[in-house]
Structure formats: C-alpha cells, structure tokens
Amino acid sequence: MTTTPTTANPANPEEIHGGGAFTLVELLVVVAVIAVLAGLLAPAAIRISEESRATKCSGFLRQLGTAAMLYAADHEMSLPVTVHQRRQGGVSWTRTLQEYASGTLTFRCPDDPHSTRAYSYVLNDFLTPNPAGAPDLDFSRLSRIERPSQTFVFAEADAGYANSDHFHFSEYAGRAVPAPVFAAQVAVERHGGSANYVFADGHMETLPWSDVRIRLETPGSRFVDPSATP
Numbered sequence: 001m002t003t004t005p006t007t008a009n010p011a012n013p014e015e016i017h018g019g020g021a022f023t024l025v026e027l028l029v030v031v032a033v034i035a036v037l038a039g040l041l042a043p044a045a046i047r048i049s050e051e052s053r054a055t056k057c058s059g060f061l062r063q064l065g066t067a068a069m070l071y072a073a074d075h076e077m078s079l080p081v082t083v084h085q086r087r088q089g090g091v092s093w094t095r096t097l098q099e100y101a102s103g104t105l106t107f108r109c110p111d112d113p114h115s116t117r118a119y120s121y122v123l124n125d126f127l128t129p130n131p132a133g134a135p136d137l138d139f140s141r142l143s144r145i146e147r148p149s150q151t152f153v154f155a156e157a158d159a160g161y162a163n164s165d166h167f168h169f170s171e172y173a174g175r176a177v178p179a180p181v182f183a184a185q186v187a188v189e190r191h192g193g194s195a196n197y198v199f200a201d202g203h204m205e206t207l208p209w210s211d212v213r214i215r216l217e218t219p220g221s222r223f224v225d226p227s228a229t230p
Helices: 013-017 024-074 083-088 179-185 209-217
Strands: 121-123 152-156 194-199 204-208
Touching: 024 121, 024 152, 024 194, 024 204, 179 209, 194 209, 204 209
Parallel strands: none
Antiparallel strands: 121 152, 152 194, 194 204
C-alpha cells in the first residue's frame, strides 16, 4: 500500500512556518509594549536612585550631628571649631569629629556635583567662636544657644561654594540673611527641591527650599542666627 506524502498549502503561512512562529505584526506589538514599559519604568528607576542618594546623605549628616554632640560632651559643651580658629590653636571639625563616630564619617553628599572638594557638608559660622563677620559673637557653647533645635549647625554646600569648612553668614548678625545670599552658599534644592540640615541639638531635617525661605524671612527666626529676636 503506497502512502501519498502530505504537502503544505502555500496559501496558509501557518502551515509553512509552523503555528508557533510570530508574525511581523505580533513582533511590532511586542516591541511597542516593551518600549511603553521602558518609558514607564525609567523615570521610576531614576526617582528611586535619587531617593536612595538623598537617604544616604541624610544618614551621613545624622552621623555628623551625633559626633558633634559627643564632641561637645567631651569639651564643656562646646561645638567643634573650623579653620578660622586655627590661629588660636583650633583644629577643623573635619579632623576632630572622626574619633566620635562608630565608623568612618563621610563628609560628601552622594549628589554633590563638585568632584574635587573633600567635603560638601559645612558648618554655620554663627556657631563658631568670634566668627570673622561678627568677632564679638560666641555661640560655640550649646549652653549659650537659647533654642538649639531651631538653629542649624551643618548643611550641604552649594556646588559653587568651596571656600572653607564653614559658611559665611555672620556678617548679617542682627539682620535677616537674604534668601539669594543663603542659596548662593547652601545647596537648597539638591534633593528634589529640598536639602538636609543638622540642628544644634543633633537632630536632622530634610527641608524644602520654600520652607527655608519662610524661616529666613520670618522676623526673629533663629534658623541661622541663634541671637535673633522678634
């Protein structure tokens, strides 16, 4: 008995290529779906990465605040000094605080675009002894700061500010620090429109620039100047 071989019908593509093959239309649909998913996922991935770096930065500053409080406890409640006090034998906080950390202190924010400076966290010069802008002031002792939870001690320096280990605000003693002057020194919007600040009681806050502006413009605000009065 002779068996006649079965031949594929040229008019039916599925018979020629097999039922499991993708047609051109199906491939285009798959590519389009992948492109849409990539477009949706990419911004989310970028946002997660940015949030992760901001969280690392806040953690670094929190450790810095804790180290500063431990330092003060060992030095008659005096905060660490800056290079401005080197003529009086002082040593910058960037060197003296390391021993008060459980690990190695990190002085750079992961989002700092300034690639060469050693640290992006800077100290408020109002809290140093006899700052250059107001040599008669001395709020370096925590006992002299009336409301330490309201005055910041460390913040993130703007990418264009690489002068020193401390800010230069004390020349505005008794006056409000203008918002443009503040923003020229502090990276006020580095983390999604916000920045991280450590206060003189050791706690850390992430504050949006809009909130900081209000604090700067509020009469009697002690955000920068601990001696301010309403």
